[in-house]
Amino acid sequence: MNSGSTASAPIPIAGGRASITPANLQWLLVGLGLASAMQFYTFDSVNLVLPDMAGAFGASRDEAGWILITYSAALLLGTPLSSYLARRIGLRPYLIGSVLVFLAASLCASLSTRLEQMLVFRAVEGFAGGALNFWWRGSVYTFLTGPARSASMTRVSVMLKVATAIGLLASGLLTDNLSWRFIWVIDAAFAAGALTLLLRHYPREALEPDRQSVPIDPWGVALFAVMLIAAEVVLSRGEIDDWFGSPILTVLSWTALVALVLFVFRACDPDNPNPILRLELIRDRNVLASIVIGILVGMILSGSIYALPEFLRGVDPQRRSATQTGLILCVYAITGASLRPMVAVAVGRFGQRRVTVFALLCLIASMLTMAWILTSNTPSIYFVLPLILYGGSVAPLLSAVGSGTAARVPGAGQMDAVTIYMTFRQFGTALGVALVNIVLDRRQSLHSSRLFENLRTGTADLTEWLGSASFARMTHAGQTAPDAGHSALAALQHGSAQQAEVLAFADAFRVMALVGLVALAFTPLMSPPAKKK
Numbered sequence: 465m466n467s468g469s470t471a472s473a474p475i476p477i478a479g480g481r482a483s484i485t486p487a488n489l490q491w492l493l494v495g496l497g498l499a500s501a502m503q504f505y506t507f508d509s510v511n512l513v514l515p516d517m518a519g520a521f522g523a524s525r526d527e528a529g530w531i532l533i534t535y536s537a538a539l540l541l542g543t544p545l546s547s548y549l550a551r552r553i554g555l556r557p558y559l560i561g562s563v564l565v566f567l568a569a570s571l572c573a574s575l576s577t578r579l580e581q582m583l584v585f586r587a588v589e590g591f592a593g594g595a596l597n598f599w600w601r602g603s604v605y606t607f608l609t610g611p612a613r614s615a616s617m618t619r620v621s622v623m624l625k626v627a628t629a630i631g632l633l634a635s636g637l638l639t640d641n642l643s644w645r646f647i648w649v650i651d652a653a654f655a656a657g658a659l660t661l662l663l664r665h666y667p668r669e670a671l672e673p674d675r676q677s678v679p680i681d682p683w684g685v686a687l688f689a690v691m692l693i694a695a696e697v698v699l700s701r702g703e704i705d706d707w708f709g710s711p712i713l714t715v716l717s718w719t720a721l722v723a724l725v726l727f728v729f730r731a732c733d734p735d736n737p738n739p740i741l742r743l744e745l746i747r748d749r750n751v752l753a754s755i756v757i758g759i760l761v762g763m764i765l766s767g768s769i770y771a772l773p774e775f776l777r778g779v780d781p782q783r784r785s786a787t788q789t790g791l792i793l794c795v796y797a798i799t800g801a802s803l804r805p806m807v808a809v810a811v812g813r814f815g816q817r818r819v820t821v822f823a824l825l826c827l828i829a830s831m832l833t834m835a836w837i838l839t840s841n842t843p844s845i846y847f848v849l850p851l852i853l854y855g856g857s858v859a860p861l862l863s864a865v866g867s868g869t870a871a872r873v874p875g876a877g878q879m880d881a882v883t884i885y886m887t888f889r890q891f892g893t894a895l896g897v898a899l900v901n902i903v904l905d906r907r908q909s910l911h912s913s914r915l916f917e918n919l920r921t922g923t924a925d926l927t928e929w930l931g932s933a934s935f936a937r938m939t940h941a942g943q944t945a946p947d948a949g950h951s952a953l954a955a956l957q958h959g960s961a962q963q964a965e966v967l968a969f970a971d972a973f974r975v976m977a978l979v980g981l982v983a984l985a986f987t988p989l990m991s992p993p994a995k996k997k
Contacts, residue, residue: 488665492603493616495661497623499563500600502654503593504624505631506570506647507535511770512635512793513644513786515777520644521579526704529901532770534583535590536894537696541689542594543890544740547883548680550599555606556666560659562595567655570648598886605871605882607667614808614867621863622804625855627654629797636790644786684730684740691723699898703905741887742880745873753989754869754885757820760983761865762892764976765858767900768831769793771972772847779965781840792847799855807860816868817990823861824984830854831977835970840962868990899979900972907971911964 510517510531518528550558569588576582604616635647694716701713708714731739745751776784776792784792811819830853837846866885873881 489612489616491661492665492667493619494623495658495665496600496603497620497627498654498658499559499662500596500620501624501627501631502563502566502570502651502658503539503596504628505635505654506589506593506651508628508769508793509631509635509647509650510535512632512773512777512790513639513647514773516639516644516786517582521582523579527579529700529897530579530583531586532897533696533700533894535586535593536890536897537692538587538590539594539597540590540887540890540894541692542591543598543887544688544883545591545685546595546598547602547879548738548740550595550602552680555599555603556662556668559595559599559603559666560662562592562599563655563658563662566592566596567651570651574645574648594890597890598883601866601886602879602882603666605879617863618805618808621859622801625797625801625804625859629794629801632790632794632797633787634790636785636787639786679738681730681736681739684727684736687723687727687730688740691720691727694720694723696894699895700901703902741884742877743884745877745881745884748873748881749989750869750872750991751881751884753986753991754865754881755888756986756989757865757869757983758885758889759892759895760979760986761861762889762894763896763899764827764831764979764983765896766893767896767979768834768854768973768976769796770897771900771904771969771976772834775838775966775969779962779969780842781962784844788844792844792851795848795851796855796858799852800859803856803859804863807863810860811864811867815992816864817987817992819860819864820868820987820990821984823857823859823864824980824987826853826857827861828977828980828984830857831973831980835973835977838966838970838973840966865990872991896976896979899975903972903975904968908964908968911967 514528514531517531518524521528546558546562553561566589569585569592573582573585573589576585600620601617604613604620608616631650634650635644638644638646638649698707698713698716698720701710705713708717728743730736731741731743733739746755773789773793776789777786807819814822830850833850833853834847837850866882870881870885871878
């Protein structure tokens with residue numbers, strides 16, 4: 465009798481403003497999960513079908529990359545602003561409005577006929593996605609404390625990983641059997657469920673009413689936006705346009721630097737009543753740890769999961785379909801969903817810092833294994849092990865870093881610390897994609913030059929191979945001796961170019977492993993667990 469009454473007893477909302485019943489909490493978490501699943505699903509799905517989108521718009525790989533870059537930049541801008549807008553508008557209406565805006569932008573993106581249109585709608589998607597990405601965590605932190613908070617974070621995290629797995633499979637099937645334009649239809653299903661549940665179960669309590677009347681910092685927003693846009697353009701176009709050899713990129717680099725300095729001064733100005741980021745919190749070692757480790761973790765997670773679909777669909781001679789690639793990638797999501805419920809137990813027993821170290825070691829092992837198995841004819845089954853390691857590292861890593869850094873800031877500053885962590889982690893996500901593209905361009909050029917140098921100088925084995933290949937073409941294809949020689953040489957050059965691409969992708973995964981090692985070196989910044997008395 466007592467256990468039954470305890471199970472149905474209202475759960476107090478943080479701050480003592482009201483309470484929520486366990487049944488309402490369950491449905492609230494499902495609603496939050498569905499809302500955020502829109503953003504998670506769309507991010508992974510577009511990454512998966514990017515080659516198909518590029519073909520539809522007649523865009524090169526570099527041009528199509530702006531579909532990802534625009535979204536990431538808008539998401540980064542929307543993350544810190546979502547904290548202010550929720551306080552200004554009200555958390556419940558802001559979150560519901562963000563779902564509607566994200567859905568509208570998704571449907572418009574599916575109807576885009578030009579790349580420019582797609583980029584506009586992706587920017588709107590990204591800005592609304594900043595709220596969805598931030599406020600599922602923010603809602604749990606705002607309304608719950610203690611064991612209820614930890615259990616709720618676990619449930620929503622599992623939902624998001626399951627949604628990612630389903631999304632990868634569904635978007636692949638939709639693309640191969642219908643069109644990539646249909647992948648956004650699933651967002652409508654997520655949105656319908658989220659809106660229904662949030663309208664009914666989301667608490668109406670105001671969030672920090674004492675700050676609702678404080679106006680936004682327009683100069684801070686403007687400087688942050690200028691810094692972000694300039695930096696994104698430089699990072700994305702630098703390798704293509706020769707970095708500081710380009711006058712435009714040089715001007716944009718200085719613009720980003722000046723905007724950054726002015727933004728820091730503005731955010732730290734004591735006369736600024738409502739900065740979009742409370743940078744003075746960096747004096748707390750846990751906030752500093754959340755920034756450094758958050759950037760590095762964001763880089764390795766986004767860079768690695770961006771590179772693999774690019775390789776499987778655009779470089780590997782086996783050229784997997786969207787469905788086949790989605791089936792391979794969903795291994796990491798299923799692994800993460802399976803292991804996520806165990807994370808709270810592991811953190812409780814070993815502490816966030818040790819769990820973070822273990823997760824980073826698994827992540828490094830995943831990247832090195834991926835680099836080791838990558839060849840021009842790697843069987844699909846070989847990708848299972850590194851993806852299991854990847855999924856097994858992501859599950860504890862994000863939870864341990866978040867709860868072991870920003871979540872330790874006491875009192876009212878906790879949500880501001882979480883805002884800083886989420887913003888810088890998203891910044892790392894944008895950096896990761898840019899870093900992978902830089903590594904791919906540079907290492908492919910290096911490997912190509914070395915391979916073609918070997919072709920020019922020639923060796924006994926090479927001469928023998930060319931002779932055998934020419935003879936085979938004369939015998940089986942009926943080519944003349946000169947044509948057979950040219951055909952064999954062209955095949956060799958094509959194979960060498962392909963091998964250079966494979967080696968470049970292997971190097972990209974090694975660089976991601978190196979980023980993981982750097983993150984590992986900063987884990988001592990995290991506070992050690994409190995000693996049990």
